[in-house]
Amino acid sequence: MPELPEVEVTKRGVANVLLGHEIVDVFIGSQPLRQPLSPDLLKLKGATVTKIARRGKYIVLSTTQGSLIIHLGMTGHLQIIATSEPRVKHDHFELMLDSAMSVRYNDTRRFGLLLYVPEGEDPYQQKVLSVLGPEPLEADFTPEVLLSRLKKRSCSIKQTLMNSHVVVGVGNIYASEVLFLSHIHPERLARDITPEEAAVLVRNIKEVLTASIASGGTTIRDFEGADGKPGYFVQNLNVYGKAGEACPVCGTAIEHIVQGGRSTYFCPHCQPRFAPTQPEGEPVQSQPKTKAKTK
DNA sequence: AGTGGCACCTGTGTGC
DNA sequence: TGCACACAGGTGCCAC
Numbered sequence: 001m002p003e004l005p006e007v008e009v010t011k012r013g014v015a016n017v018l019l020g021h022e023i024v025d026v027f028i029g030s031q032p033l034r035q036p037l038s039p040d041l042l043k044l045k046g047a048t049v050t051k052i053a054r055r056g057k058y059i060v061l062s063t064t065q066g067s068l069i070i071h072l073g074m075t076g077h078l079q080i081i082a083t084s085e086p087r088v089k090h091d092h093f094e095l096m097l098d099s100a101m102s103v104r105y106n107d108t109r110r111f112g113l114l115l116y117v118p119e120g121e122d123p124y125q126q127k128v129l130s131v132l133g134p135e136p137l138e139a140d141f142t143p144e145v146l147l148s149r150l151k152k153r154s155c156s157i158k159q160t161l162m163n164s165h166v167v168v169g170v171g172n173i174y175a176s177e178v179l180f181l182s183h184i185h186p187e188r189l190a191r192d193i194t195p196e197e198a199a200v201l202v203r204n205i206k207e208v209l210t211a212s213i214a215s216g217g218t219t220i221r222d223f224e225g226a227d228g229k230p231g232y233f234v235q236n237l238n239v240y241g242k243a244g245e246a247c248p249v250c251g252t253a254i255e256h257i258v259q260g261g262r263s264t265y266f267c268p269h270c271q272p273r274f275a276p277t278q279p280e281g282e283p284v285q286s287q288p289k290t291k292a293k294t295k
Numbered sequence: 296a297g298t299g300g301c302a303c304c305t306g307t308g309t310g311c
Numbered sequence: 312t313g314c315a316c317a318c319a320g321g322t323g324c325c326a327c
Contacts (some may be wrong), residue, residue: 074321111321155298172320265304
């Protein structure tokens with residue numbers, strides 16, 4: 001499921017329910033996620049939630065008794081629900097609150113991660129977070145920063161954008177969308193990206209992620225925000241999942257290829273295989289659907 | 296250090 | 312209807 005916008009939408013959804021509330025009980029399922037669920041998670045019992053933040057696709061929940069790092073994997077989601085409601089299949093974890101409400105973690109494929117960090121330790125120093133690249137929506141994510149990270153990469157720009165050491169939060173869907181809006185062929189090598197193209201990429205990454213957050217994330221198959229409502233950004237996708245359909249800009253059929261085992265969609269006309277030869281070529285603008293449309 | 300391949304796991308859709 | 316297979320939005324580990 002989740003790319004950065006979905007995680008941000010989820011974070012905002014659970015924040016009001018959790019902040020300032022006491023965790024009166026904790027449920028830990030028996031099945032492992034990416035890692036087995038540590039019994040240390042029970043130490044959150046009796047804690048009060050003080051802060052909720054996001055780093056890349058991770059949610060960081062701070063409490064008076066340590067913190068909790070949450071990753072949703074492919075199919076994970078957090079649900080706000082009355083504690084009295086029975087658990088269902090694939091509910092692996094639950095924080096029961098003093099408000100008689102619960103936050104439940106449900107994850108069909110179990111690629112997610114729940115990590116307890118003891119009180120006094122900095123969750124951001126945990127390895128899963130410390131190795132991450134820059135936040136794309138922060139002001140310090142600039143074309144220069146991106147370009148310096150692309151320089152030595154000999155793999156494709158699409159796979160490089162998805163590499164969380166290069167920049168966090170750009171997953172498979174948004175990598176295709178950003179490259180389409182930037183008029184860059186997904187198989188171009190990262191190190192061949194020009195400064196001008198890096199500037200366009202940075203602008204489009206920020207724009208696409210921001211627009212998607214505003215419309216509640218992307219629903220492809222099973223994404224729901226914490227309120228159970230689906231995201232609507234899927235209505236704004238230009239190329240992802242649209243193989244054979246007409247490009248919204250030029251009408252050429254969208255192509256589908258596989259890179260690193262993942263699906264890529266692009267317009268062979270709008271995204272030429274080679275960098276523009278004219279440095280003074282017309283600026284690459286994104287006219288198609290980029291604006292957030294709430295329902 | 297960077298890269299490609301594979302692994303983790305379940306559900307769904309497709310073709311035979 | 313049943314079966315085999317491919318595929319799905321993420322990430323980490325491994326050998327090279």
